[in-house]
Amino acid sequence: MASQDPAVAEAVKASGESNLEKAKAKAKETFDQLMNVSLNIAVTGKTGSGKSTFINAFRGLDEDDDGAAPTGVTETTMEPTKYEHPTMPNVKLWDLPGIGSPNFKARNYLKDVKFQTYDFFIIISSERFIQNDVMLAKEIRKQKKNFYFVRSKIDNDIRAEEKKRGFDKKKVLSTIREDCQKNLKELGDPKVFLISSFELEKYDFEILQNDLEEELPQHKRYALLQAWPVCSAESLEKKIKMFKGMIWAVSLASAGAAFIPVPGVSAACDAGMIVLFFTRCYYAFGLDDQSLERLSEKVNKPHLKNMGKSKFFTAIKEKALTRIQVSAALATLATAEFLLSLIPGVGSAAAAGISFGTTYYLLKEGLNDLANTAREIRKEAGLDEM
Numbered sequence: 001m002a003s004q005d006p007a008v009a010e011a012v013k014a015s016g017e018s019n020l021e022k023a024k025a026k027a028k029e030t031f032d033q034l035m036n037v038s039l040n041i042a043v044t045g046k047t048g049s050g051k052s053t054f055i056n057a058f059r060g061l062d063e064d065d066d067g068a069a070p071t072g073v074t075e076t077t078m079e080p081t082k083y084e085h086p087t088m089p090n091v092k093l094w095d096l097p098g099i100g101s102p103n104f105k106a107r108n109y110l111k112d113v114k115f116q117t118y119d120f121f122i123i124i125s126s127e128r129f130i131q132n133d134v135m136l137a138k139e140i141r142k143q144k145k146n147f148y149f150v151r152s153k154i155d156n157d158i159r160a161e162e163k164k165r166g167f168d169k170k171k172v173l174s175t176i177r178e179d180c181q182k183n184l185k186e187l188g189d190p191k192v193f194l195i196s197s198f199e200l201e202k203y204d205f206e207i208l209q210n211d212l213e214e215e216l217p218q219h220k221r222y223a224l225l226q227a228w229p230v231c232s233a234e235s236l237e238k239k240i241k242m243f244k245g246m247i248w249a250v251s252l253a254s255a256g257a258a259f260i261p262v263p264g265v266s267a268a269c270d271a272g273m274i275v276l277f278f279t280r281c282y283y284a285f286g287l288d289d290q291s292l293e294r295l296s297e298k299v300n301k302p303h304l305k306n307m308g309k310s311k312f313f314t315a316i317k318e319k320a321l322t323r324i325q326v327s328a329a330l331a332t333l334a335t336a337e338f339l340l341s342l343i344p345g346v347g348s349a350a351a352a353g354i355s356f357g358t359t360y361y362l363l364k365e366g367l368n369d370l371a372n373t374a375r376e377i378r379k380e381a382g383l384d385e386m
Contacts, residue, residue: 028253028273034246035276036090039223040117042080044096044136045124050152050197054124055093057197059085060229060291069095080113087283091227094118099132110139119220120212121147126156129183129192137187146215148193151180154203155196173203200231201383209235230286233378239284240371243277247367250277251360274359278366285374287313292377299381307380313373 041058043051052069061068069083085091094117099109121140123133129149140147154176161172173194180192191211193204209228213221222242230236250273282288286295289305296304 024252027249030249031246031253031273033219034222034249035280037219037223039091039220039227040119041091041093042096042113042118042121043093043124044098044113044121045152046098046130046132049098049124049126051095051124053197054122054150054152054195055083055095057200058093058227058229059083060286060294061086062294080117085227087288088223088227088280091223099136109136110143115140115143115145118145119216120145122150123147124150124152125180126151126153129180131183134184134187137184137190141187147190148208148211149180149184149190150193150195150208151176152195152197154194155199200229206232206235226280226284230284230291230374230378232383233375236285236371236374236378239281240367240374243281243284243367244364246277247360247363250274250363251356274362277363278370281367281370282313285370287370287374287377295377295381299383301381304377304381307373307377313370 043055045051052071053063055069056063056065056071059068063069063071067083067086069081079097081095083093083095085093094113096113121136123129123136125133133149137147137149154173157176158169158172161167162169177192177194181189184190184192193208193211195203195205195208209224209231212224216224225239225242228235228239230239253273283291286292292305296302
């Protein structure tokens with residue numbers, strides 16, 4: 001067999017390296033988009049409808065927590081107010097003044113609240129929807145954006161009705177839904193989602209999530225899934241599946257040491273992506289202290305806060321940032337060494353870099369560990385039996 005010309009061999013090698021570099025660059029671009037894509041959600045409704053409570057529930061906050069949207073029976077929203085998700089700062093909920101309030105008349109409402117800022121609108125009412133809500137929905141539709149009607153405070157309705165003789169929960173919910181839809185007929189019978197911001201696992205909160213997922217562009221869907229509260233076993237599994245789908249891109253993007261001959265530099269960059277990936281999993285699965293504290297109080301099981309004992313859970317808990325950094329480059333090489341130490345025989349990240357295979361294995365094992373921890377905590381809490 002004839003030997004290959006050295007120049008041709010070198011050209012083939014260079015071509016292969018060039019293609020790999022392009023693939024890695026594309027993978028890194030994809031990962032950055034998945035981690036940093038913006039999502040702006042507008043929440044509007046009349047005074048006392050539960051807008052602020054909904055925004056706080058979505059962000060995993062109680063009304064007295066730092067950064068919570070102020071609640072009250074008087075109009076507390078005098079201009080569009082932005083609330084960042086505490087662990088996903090690229091996801092923002094906007095508390096909009098109710099249409100028809102003194103400073104925001106129906107005719108100019110969309111212009112005044114800077115309509116183009118938002119990806120979709122949630123129109124909330126704690127009673128029947130009114131003509132102003134219909135007018136707003138029509139204008140949103142004209143601008144080719146989506147709107148969703150949410151009937152809030154369903155828990156209050158159920159408590160009031162269950163005291164009556166012959167109480168039938170399904171019938172009550174059906175009556176409320178039909179009553180709301182009567183006033184929305186001219187919009188073509190749109191869906192109405194019945195929600196309690198204090199009991200997200202009940203009623204239509206997950207159905208709302210499913211509809212939003214279906215109608216959002218794919219890249220926006222990733223932002224929604226990361227930020228959406230874990231309100232059921234199904235929603236947790238969706239998050240797990242999403243992160244599993246990211247592993248290949250992260251592994252390819254971070255396999256850089258072979259082509260960047262600067263000891264430690266590539267590994268430090270690799271570490272940033274790995275830490276960001278795990279930190280997002282940690283918060284998205286509801287494993288942070290604040291989420292576990294709230295869950296423990298809700299089901300009256302204080303020991304839930306201390307259930308996470310695995311190596312990966314402990315490692316990420318210790319390394320997780322109090323506020324997730326958007327830039328992966330801010331993570332340190334020391335963190336890479338720390339995470340890699342969980343895999344026997346890998347060696348020094350600074351000396352060898354992090355290969356595709358090593359990164360893939362690390363991410364897969366770590367994700368499975370965090371996912372199983374979240375499943376065990378949820379099972380112990382008995383939430384899916386409620």
